[in-house]
Amino acid sequence: MSFWNVTLFLLNGFKISCLIFxxxxxxxxxxxxxxxxxxxxxxxxxxxxxxxxxxIIRGIPLMLQIFIIYYVPGLVFxxxxxxxxxxxxxxxxxxxDAGRILAVLIAFAINYACYFSExxxxxxxxxxxxQYEAGQVLGMTKGQIFFRITLMQVIKRIVPPMSNEIITLxxxxxLANCIMVAEIIxxxxxxxxxxxxxxxxxxxxxxxxxxxxVLTILLGRLEKKLSYFSA
Amino acid sequence: xxxxxxxxxxxxxxxxxxxxxxxxxxxxxxxxxxxxSSGSGKTTMLRCINFLEVPDQGTISLGGEQLLDAGAAKKxxxxxxxxxxxxFGLVFxxxxxxxxxxxxxxxxxxxxxxxxxxxxxxxxxxxxxxxIEEKAYxxxxxxxxxxxxxxxxxxxxxxxxxxxxxxxALALSPDILCFDEPTSALDPxxxxxxxxxxRALAKENxxxxxxxxxxxxxxxxxxxxxxxxxxxAEFDGDAKVAFGGECPSQRLRDFVGSIRK
Ligand SMILES: Nc1ncnc2c1ncn2[C@@H]1O[C@H](COP(=O)(O)OP(=O)(O)O)[C@@H](O)[C@H]1O
Ligand SMILES: [Mg+2]
Numbered sequence: 430m431s432f433w434n435v436t437l438f439l440l441n442g443f444k445i446s447c448l449i450f451x452x453x454x455x456x457x458x459x460x461x462x463x464x465x466x467x468x469x470x471x472x473x474x475x476x477x478x479x480x481x482x483x484x485i486i487r488g489i490p491l492m493l494q495i496f497i498i499y500y501v502p503g504l505v506f507x508x509x510x511x512x513x514x515x516x517x518x519x520x521x522x523x524x525x526d527a528g529r530i531l532a533v534l535i536a537f538a539i540n541y542a543c544y545f546s547e548x549x550x551x552x553x554x555x556x557x558x559x560q561y562e563a564g565q566v567l568g569m570t571k572g573q574i575f576f577r578i579t580l581m582q583v584i585k586r587i588v589p590p591m592s593n594e595i596i597t598l599x600x601x602x603x604l605a606n607c608i609m610v611a612e613i614i615x616x617x618x619x620x621x622x623x624x625x626x627x628x629x630x631x632x633x634x635x636x637x638x639x640x641x642x643v644l645t646i647l648l649g650r651l652e653k654k655l656s657y658f659s660a
Numbered sequence: 661x662x663x664x665x666x667x668x669x670x671x672x673x674x675x676x677x678x679x680x681x682x683x684x685x686x687x688x689x690x691x692x693x694x695x696x697s698s699g700s701g702k703t704t705m706l707r708c709i710n711f712l713e714v715p716d717q718g719t720i721s722l723g724g725e726q727l728l729d730a731g732a733a734k735k736x737x738x739x740x741x742x743x744x745x746x747x748f749g750l751v752f753x754x755x756x757x758x759x760x761x762x763x764x765x766x767x768x769x770x771x772x773x774x775x776x777x778x779x780x781x782x783x784x785x786x787x788x789x790x791x792i793e794e795k796a797y798x799x800x801x802x803x804x805x806x807x808x809x810x811x812x813x814x815x816x817x818x819x820x821x822x823x824x825x826x827x828x829a830l831a832l833s834p835d836i837l838c839f840d841e842p843t844s845a846l847d848p849x850x851x852x853x854x855x856x857x858x859r860a861l862a863k864e865n866x867x868x869x870x871x872x873x874x875x876x877x878x879x880x881x882x883x884x885x886x887x888x889x890x891x892x893a894e895f896d897g898d899a900k901v902a903f904g905g906e907c908p909s910q911r912l913r914d915f916v917g918s919i920r921k
Contacts, residue, residue, distance in 0.1 A: 563756035566710050567770035567832060568746040571738070577769060581760045658759045659814040 435620065435629050442616030443636045445526075446602040449533060449612070453598060456538035461545030468550050486543040492604050494540055499532040499608050526610055533605040537598075544594055552587040553579070556660075582660040592648040599640055661724055663688040663867065664836060669718035670730075671704055678704045679715070680891040686836070686884065689865035693878035693899070696888035697915065702871045705888065706838050709869065710750045711741050722747060722835060746774070749829030749837040754845050755821040757813040763824050764809040767796035767831045774832070792831075799827040803857050819850030823857055837861070839870040875919050879903045887912045 430438075467479035486494070502510035514528030556579050564574035605612045611619075617630040662685040671679040678701045686692045694702050707713040709720070711728075714736065720728040727744055728736070736744070757766050771792045775781055781788065800806040803823040813821055822842055829837055839858070843851040855877050861868060862881045872878055878885065878899070885902035887895035887909065895902060895909040907913050 557756070559752055559754060559756040560758065562712055563752065563758070564770075565712060566745055566748070566750040567828070568742050569770055569773050570742065573773050577773070578758055585760075658812050660759045 430620070430624055430626065435626070435632065438620065439613055439616050439629060439633060439636065442611055442613035443633075445530065445605070445610060446599065446612045446636075447640075449530070449537060449602040449605055450599050452534050453537040453541050454595065456534070457541035457545055460538060460542035461549055464542055464546035465549035465553065468546060469553065483543045483546060486540055487547075491536065491540050491601060492607050495533055495536040495604060495607055498536045499529070529608050529610045530605070532608060533610055537601070541594065541598060545591070548587050548590045548594065549583070551590075552583040555586055556582045585655045585658070585660050588648070588652050588655060592645075592652070595648065596641055596644060599644070600637060661721070662686060663723060665719075665721045666709070667719045669705070669708055669715045669720075671701075671708060671713060671715050678891050679708070681718070682886075682888070682891070682893045683896060684886055684893070685896075686867065686869065688867055690883040691862045691866075691868045691870065691881055692884045692886060693882035694869060694871045694886045694888060695873070695875070695878060695915070696894075700888040701891045702888055703840055705886075706750065706840050706869065706871055709836070709838055710748045711736075711744045712750075714741075746832060747835050749832065749834035751822070751825050751829050751837070751839045751842050753841045755813075755818070755825045757821055757825055757828070759813050762810050762812055763800065763805060763816070764793070764796055766813070766824060767799060767828050768792050770828075771795075771831055796827070796831060799830050800824075802830075802860070803827045804853075817850060818846045819853045822846065822854045826854075826857055826861075836867045836869060839868065839872070841871050841873065844873060873919065875903075875916060885912075887915065889915075 464479060464483065467475050468483065470476045470479070499511055502508055503512070511528035511532040514531060515526065516528075518524040518527040560578055560582065561574055564578050569577070602612055603614045606615045606618075609615065613633045613636055614630070617633050620626045620629045664684075664686040666682065666684040669679050669682045669684075670677065682701075682705060684692070684705075694705060696702055704713065708715050715728070715730045717730050718728075719726060719730070727747070758769065761769060768789075772789060775788045775792065778788070797806060797809065800809055803826055805820060805823050805827065808816060808820065808824075813824070816824065826837075826842075842858070843854050846854065851874070855874065858868070858870065858877075859881055870878070870882070882899045884897065885895060885899045886893055887902065889911055895907070895912045901907060902912060903916065907916075
């Protein structure tokens with residue numbers, strides 16, 4: 430197999446990695462907000478529930494969470510939801526792995542939403558109370574204070590920790606491997622098994638490095654853009 | 661009836677009673693200095709005036725209109741509280757400027773938000789915003805900060821930030837402007853520039869309530885003194901009496917003496 434063919438074969442897998450990356454961000458970033466607000470709620474039961482949830486999700490390996498999401502419908506409801514989605518979409522539309530990818534996306538979105546929620550909470554709580562009160566004495570509404578005063582300061586504070594999580598996320602997509610989703614490392618393993626080629630496995634590192642490099646530059650720019658004020 | 665009156669203000673946090681039935685009266689155009697040792701309830705008093713806290717008991721009236729009767733059964737709604745807060749301004753000890761806005765932005769933000777409630781807002785938005793900005797520039801001129809209109813708070817010294825904060829409070833034309841130790845976070849050489857702004861405002865007959873440890877300043881500028889001691893108004897009266905030899909309150913004399921030393 431030529432270098433070019435291997436590259437194309439791996440790129441097919443990396444598409445899946447990128448898909449998991451994008452959808453996780455798209456779902457996890459907004460989903461983290463309600464979890465953060467629940468964790469800060471003055472209504473004790475909600476607060477405790479939310480904290481316990483975050484504790485469980487952050488306390489269990491993500492790989493195990495993928496297994497749980499994937500197998501629980503079959504074990505509990507005797508309906509192999511994701512396997513059936515897989516079969517259905519393959520037969521009718523020729524789409525491969527869809528059910529498995531769906532399970533991975535659900536696990537990732539929930540997992541990352543919890544991590545994000547803790548970052549949001551830290552960001553919101555770190556804005557000095559005086560900022561809120563300054564808005565209050567100026568007759569602003571709660572909504573105006575949040576959107577016009579607090580939010581920008583929170584965003585500035587959460588960009589560095591969010592950048593860390595986002596960079597971790599692209600590497601975490603390799604975990605989809607555990608339920609045989611054909612992400613890039615699974616593809617490389619396939620080459621190792623079928624063509625006795627080991628080097629493509631190491632070559633996958635270049636894809637991640639390139640992706641993380643671009644991300645680092647973009648996130649660095651965002652951070653710089655927000656450096657016009659100090660909060 | 662005086663322009664501004666508070667009667668029997670009581671406020672507790674949990675089991676500790678911080679204000680134990682404080683009275684306060686102030687005529688229009690006068691300056692009241694609130695003095696007292698740390699923990700005596702001065703900040704809490706200002707926060708009650710500005711409706712950041714609602715007293716547990718007592719009444720507040722302004723210009724003959726009763727704003728609050730804490731004993732009344734009805735709790736104030738968020739909207740009512742906002743309207744009440746607009747009658748008063750508050751300048752904080754640590755400025756609390758909004759870091760992501762320029763100096764001009766800090767002055768214009770709240771007036772712009774409030775203008776949205778005007779019925780003619782949609783039609784005259786541009787004109788309204790222009791007027792708000794013009795007023796902001798006038799106020800910046802007044803506090804000597806017009807050259808820094810486009811700067812961000814982090815580019816200013818503490819004294820400059822505090823002067824901007826004063827202009828920001830004035831932008832909403834409050835009936836009474838309150839200051840909570842406006843110079844205690846500043847280096848001595850920066851204190852002067854802020855006190856000068858307060859002096860100028862007092863000359864223009866702005867009605868002011870100033871919590872301060874600057875006794876010389878209080879004696880010079882204040883018409884009235886409220887001396888708080890453990891949540892009780894130990895002295896409430898003419899500034900000349902408070903700082904004179906005939907002051908009836910031994911505690912106040914001791915307090916003033918201890919600070920002056
Ligand atoms: N939000 C609050 N919760 C509990 N205790 C408070 C609160 N605000 C003030 N206190 C207490 O009330 C007392 C008076 O505080 P404060 O009004 O800040 O005094 P001062 O400004 O004169 O130093 C202090 O003992 C303080 O600990
Ligand atoms: Mg205080």
